[in-house]
Amino acid sequence: MICDSCGKEPATVHYKEMRGDESTEYHLCEKCALEKGIYITPDKKPFTVSNILGGMADEVGSDLETCEGCGLTYREFKDSGRLGCAKCYESFKEQLRPLLRRIHGSNAHMGKSPSSRQEIFEKKKEIDKIKEELAAAVDREEFEKAAELRDKLRELECS
Ligand SMILES: [Zn+2]
Ligand SMILES: [Zn+2]
Known part of the structure; x- marks a missing residue:
C-alpha cells in the first residue's frame, strides 16, 4: 500500500479518525503522518496528541480545517488571529471552544496573583x-x- 498523501512512500501508518459518526481512514508514510500531526508510538500505533490530551493540544491535526464561507484555514486564523467571515466562527467552533474556555478561565482567576x-x-x-x-x-x-x-x-x- 502506498501513502495516501505523497503517493510515493509505502504507507506504514494506518490511522482512523473519528468525526462524529463518520470515520476516515488514512494510510500514510511516517513522514506524511507526522506532517498531519499523527505520531507513532514505538510499537507503531498511531495517535494524535489531540486524541490523548483532548484540548490541550487541540490545534494539532485540525490546522487544515477550512471555513466553508471564505476558505480560511484554521492555521491561517491562528497566524493572523482574525476570522475571515461570519461563517468562520461556526466552521472553527470545535477548535475555538477550548480556546474560549481558556480565555474565560484566566479571566475568572484575574487578581489572584x-x-x-x-x-x-x-x-x-x-x-x-x-x-x-x-x-x-x-x-x-x-x-x-x-x-x-x-x-x-x-x-x-x-x-
Ligand atoms: Zn507520504
Ligand atoms: Zn470564513
Missing part, C-alpha cells in the same frame, strides 16, 4: 514537574493518567 517571588518559583517548579510526568505518561501510553495530569496543569497555569 502569586504574592511573592518564592511562590512564583515554587509554582513554576511544580508545573515543570507535572509536564515531565505528563510526557512520561504519554510515552507509556497511560492516557488516563495523562488526562489527569493535563487537568492539574491547566489548573496550575490558570491560578
Whole structure:
C-alpha cells in the first residue's frame, strides 16, 4: 500500500479518525503522518496528541480545517488571529471552544496573583514537574493518567 498523501512512500501508518459518526481512514508514510500531526508510538500505533490530551493540544491535526464561507484555514486564523467571515466562527467552533474556555478561565482567576517571588518559583517548579510526568505518561501510553495530569496543569497555569 502506498501513502495516501505523497503517493510515493509505502504507507506504514494506518490511522482512523473519528468525526462524529463518520470515520476516515488514512494510510500514510511516517513522514506524511507526522506532517498531519499523527505520531507513532514505538510499537507503531498511531495517535494524535489531540486524541490523548483532548484540548490541550487541540490545534494539532485540525490546522487544515477550512471555513466553508471564505476558505480560511484554521492555521491561517491562528497566524493572523482574525476570522475571515461570519461563517468562520461556526466552521472553527470545535477548535475555538477550548480556546474560549481558556480565555474565560484566566479571566475568572484575574487578581489572584502569586504574592511573592518564592511562590512564583515554587509554582513554576511544580508545573515543570507535572509536564515531565505528563510526557512520561504519554510515552507509556497511560492516557488516563495523562488526562489527569493535563487537568492539574491547566489548573496550575490558570491560578
Ligand atoms: Zn507520504
Ligand atoms: Zn470564513
